[in-house]
Amino acid sequence: MTQLTGDQVRHIAKLARLQLTDAEVEKFAKELTSILQYVDMLQEVDTKNVQPTAQVTGQSNVFREDVIRRDGTSADSLLSCSPLPLADHQIVSPSAHG
Amino acid sequence: MDSSMTIAEAHDKLAHREVSSTELVQACIDRIEKVDGTLNAVVYRNFDKALDQAKKVDSAGKFDHPLTGIPYLVKDVYCEEGVQTTACSNVLREKNYIPPFDSTTSKRLKAVGAISIGKTNTDEFTMGASTETSCYGVTRNPWDTTRVAGGSSGGSAAGVAAGEGIFALGTDTGGSIRQPAAFCGITGLRVTYGRTSRYGVMSMGSSIDTIGPLCRNVEDLCIVTQAIAGKDPLDATTGDVPVPDYRSELKKGVKGLRVGIPKEYFLEGMNAEVEASVKAATEVFKKLGATVIDISLPHTKYATATYYVICPCAVSSNMARYDGIRYGHTADKPQNLLEYYECVRSTGFGAEVKRRIMIGTYALSAGYVDQYYRQAQKVRTLIKKDFDDAFRTVDVIVSPVSPTPAFTIGAHDANPIDMYLEDIFLTSQVMAGIPALSVPCGFSKAQGSVPALPLGLQIMGAQWQEATILRAAHAYEQATEWHMKKPVL
Numbered sequence: 239m240t241q242l243t244g245d246q247v248r249h250i251a252k253l254a255r256l257q258l259t260d261a262e263v264e265k266f267a268k269e270l271t272s273i274l275q276y277v278d279m280l281q282e283v284d285t286k287n288v289q290p291t292a293q294v295t296g297q298s299n300v301f302r303e304d305v306i307r308r309d310g311t312s313a314d315s316l317l318s319c320s321p322l323p324l325a326d327h328q329i330v331s332p333s334a335h336g
Numbered sequence: 337m338d339s340s341m342t343i344a345e346a347h348d349k350l351a352h353r354e355v356s357s358t359e360l361v362q363a364c365i366d367r368i369e370k371v372d373g374t375l376n377a378v379v380y381r382n383f384d385k386a387l388d389q390a391k392k393v394d395s396a397g398k399f400d401h402p403l404t405g406i407p408y409l410v411k412d413v414y415c416e417e418g419v420q421t422t423a424c425s426n427v428l429r430e431k432n433y434i435p436p437f438d439s440t441t442s443k444r445l446k447a448v449g450a451i452s453i454g455k456t457n458t459d460e461f462t463m464g465a466s467t468e469t470s471c472y473g474v475t476r477n478p479w480d481t482t483r484v485a486g487g488s489s490g491g492s493a494a495g496v497a498a499g500e501g502i503f504a505l506g507t508d509t510g511g512s513i514r515q516p517a518a519f520c521g522i523t524g525l526r527v528t529y530g531r532t533s534r535y536g537v538m539s540m541g542s543s544i545d546t547i548g549p550l551c552r553n554v555e556d557l558c559i560v561t562q563a564i565a566g567k568d569p570l571d572a573t574t575g576d577v578p579v580p581d582y583r584s585e586l587k588k589g590v591k592g593l594r595v596g597i598p599k600e601y602f603l604e605g606m607n608a609e610v611e612a613s614v615k616a617a618t619e620v621f622k623k624l625g626a627t628v629i630d631i632s633l634p635h636t637k638y639a640t641a642t643y644y645v646i647c648p649c650a651v652s653s654n655m656a657r658y659d660g661i662r663y664g665h666t667a668d669k670p671q672n673l674l675e676y677y678e679c680v681r682s683t684g685f686g687a688e689v690k691r692r693i694m695i696g697t698y699a700l701s702a703g704y705v706d707q708y709y710r711q712a713q714k715v716r717t718l719i720k721k722d723f724d725d726a727f728r729t730v731d732v733i734v735s736p737v738s739p740t741p742a743f744t745i746g747a748h749d750a751n752p753i754d755m756y757l758e759d760i761f762l763t764s765q766v767m768a769g770i771p772a773l774s775v776p777c778g779f780s781k782a783q784g785s786v787p788a789l790p791l792g793l794q795i796m797g798a799q800w801q802e803a804t805i806l807r808a809a810h811a812y813e814q815a816t817e818w819h820m821k822k823p824v825l
Contacts, residue, residue, distance in 0.1 A: 247694070254652060254697040255659070255674070256690060257682040266694060272753055273695055277641040280711050283718065290713030291720060292543060293573070294769030295530050295799060300572040315436035321666035331661055336672035 240274040242267050339363040340499030340822055343556040347402045357390040357405030357451065360502070364407045364453055368500045371825045374481055375498055377491040379412055379472045380420055380455035389451045402559045404449035409501035411492050412455040413462060413538040414439045414547075419452075423538050424470035425460045427684030428664045439536025440571065441505065441547055441564045448563055453501060456491030460686045462507055462540045463651070464488050465515060465758040466748070469688045474745055477519060478823035480787050483742040486516030492550045493520040498825055503551045503560055509541050510643050511737075511762025514774040517550050518737035518792020521776050521821060523809065524550040525557045528799045529769035530575040532561075533568035541650035542573075544643075544766050553819050554775065554810040558582035561802060577800050585803040590811040591625035593804075596730030600636035601761055603739075610736045613778035613791045617734060620815050621808070629730055633722040638715050639764035644756055645699055645712035646767075651689070652696030658684065691752060719767040727798040732808045735761055737774045737792035765796050772796040775809040776818035790818070 242250075247267045251258045258266065313327065323330045337359060341349075349355040365383050372378050386407060393405040410416070413423045415435035422428040438446065445452070459469040467475040467490030475490040477483040478498040485494035489506030493516035496504045506513040508526035517524030525548045532547045539545055549560035565579045597618060602611060618628050660666050660680030667679035685693070699708035726733060739760060748755040765772040777793035780786075793812070797805040813819050 242698075246698075250694045250698050250701070253701065254693045255656075255677040255681050256685075256693065257678040266691065269691060269752055270694055270698070272751070273644060273691070273756075274698070276753055276756070277645050277708065277712075279641050280638060280645065280715050281707070283635070283638060283711070283715050285711060285714035285718070288714040288717050290710055291716040291767075292713060294543065294716075294720065294767075295528070295573075295575055297530070297573060297575070302569060302572075311437045316662075319433060319436065319663040321431050321660065321664065329661055332670050332673045332676045334673040 240271065240278055242271045242274065337363040338499070339367045339502070340552070341502065342552045343402060343406055343502055343559050346406055346502050347399065350405050351399045357393045358387060360405065361386050361390040361407045361451060361453060364501055367498065368454065371498050372500060374825070375476050375478060375494050376473055377457055377475050377485070377495040377498065377500060378409065378454040379424060379457045379491065382419055382452060382454050386451050386453040393449050393451070401448040403445065403563055405451065406502050407451045407453045408445070409454050409456045409492055409495045409504040410442070410452050411458050411489050411504070411506045413458060413507060414442055414505060415536040416442050416452060419455070421455065423461045424458050424472055425684065425686065425689070426471045426665060427658045427680070429471055430665045431663070433663050437536060440533035440568045442536065444564050456489070456495055456504060458491060459488035460689050461538065461655070462488040462509060462512055463688045463692055465511065465755055467491060468745065469686055471686065477742045478825055479521065479789055480742065483744050483789070484519065486519035486742060488512040489550060490516045493517050493522060493524065496520070496522050496550050496552060497823055503549055503556055505547065506550050507537060507545060507547050509545045510647060510766055511759045513548055513550060514737050514762055514772060514792070514794060515758065517774040518790065519742040521790030521823070522550055522552055523554055523557055523773060523775045523819065524548070525561060525773040525802065526765065526771060527561065527565065527802055528575070528771045530573045531771070531800065531802065532564050533571040533574050535568055535570040539654045541647040542654065543650065544647065554806055554813050555583060555586065557773065558586065558806055575800065580803045582803055582806055586807050586810045588807055589624070590621060590808055593626040593732065593808060594730040595621045595626045595628045595808070596631040596726055596733040597628060598631050598633045598636065598733055598735060600633050601735035607740050609780045610739065610791055614734065614736050614793055617777045617793045617812060620812055624811050624815060631726050631730060631733065633726060633764065635715065635719045635722050636764055639719055639767055640756060640760050642712045642715045642719065642767055643759065643763040644695070645708050646716065648692040648696035649700050649709050650696070651692040652700060655685070655689065655693050688752070716767045719764055720769070723768040723770055723798070731797070732805055733796040735794045737761060737794045741780045741789035741791055761794060770796055770799050771802045771805055773805055773809055775813060777816070778818055
């Protein structure tokens, strides 16, 4: 039966870009374990020769004409949603290197 | 003026100049101001803009479309140009995200003159079945304010039930329209996946999200669905399938309709009142000339587990965009970009969102993707096949919406799985991409301090067959009076 350790929870949180306190790690280890144990019931289903479903109404490869639309939202109005400073039509984010 | 009228009634009054759109909007505003301090259904009030629009509609004086001049409420995940939209999450609330564009649905409703008067409460990013995970606090059920309104479209359902808007828009990923509609004694439609456009509505599970209406009766569901359904070039998953005239389909009645009763939805030890209400509804269908047939949907018990793999996997991907760069919450003085992301996300997201992000991240991580995600997608195929098989012998399938009536606030705080199991009758349809609706089918018995609470009947149809389930629900509604009952506030 699936059982998540605190270290595994810390690793998952790191992958998901979340910081957890020790108390949260303990709480989530318990809760995520119980969720995973619940969904473990899927392992008992025989799915040999069953294709996975990703798109349920059977669509695939939906194409459109490659034309420029002028009626969309302007770049400036989208940029203005950022909480960070702007410079020369770019968002100034914290440095990746510290 | 009583604001708890149907769209059809309101349109009739507008068309005959018995009431103006401004008066109608004002009646809803008055109602919100009177009861929403208790309910907490409306998290953003857009009154000035709504009154402006109503004046314009009144001076134009044309009420050709049934939605022209009709005030409605919209779940706080639909983007409306210039109107703050927060998904009831601190990750967007702090900086009051104001989208510079309209969702396709908002645009379509605007085009026919419907008037959005407020944003409704929801579980954070629609993740929940009770509206308790909202950063604005819980929405209370108009029938008993110690109970939840359901979720995640709890604000929309409570708002319509209480007369705060003539109709409302919600989203249904794992039951989020049907369950709150049932808990609040109104009707709600989950459409076929791709029947309505998801463009401009914040995503939770992209392969399962649907957007749709919550209304006072089935005819109103038809009117709203008519206005919002159909192919949208901005959402490639919308189907290029003709949209029938839903209201005229209602006239066909249910004589000869084959109604399936799936044995897997009637569990040993289930709530007796819920079971009895659905059994009584099947008798109504028989009296109306329908044929009732026992059927089996063998993979039903796996649907909720399938949902709680596929949905969190999508969540872990969809929530990645909330990184504090392009919109929303921000953080002070991080050492570097990684720390910035972590700080923004950890302080911005609530516990249920974090749980789903982490479950999804785990299920999609190297070494587990076949065991969880791929296996869930294969079980999804089997669940869909159950319905394909069933719809060869029946036209609609009926079941309860929820295992119980509305539960008390805080009842599922201790264990997230208990909340997940609220969706047990609502996730199979999601996996199969089929339409399903909830229509009032009775009340629990009042007991001591607990008043009578509404119960919901679920009616499901094959993909793209909204017209069939609306027709069945309308016939049922005409034969019963449950939908006429209104909560006293």
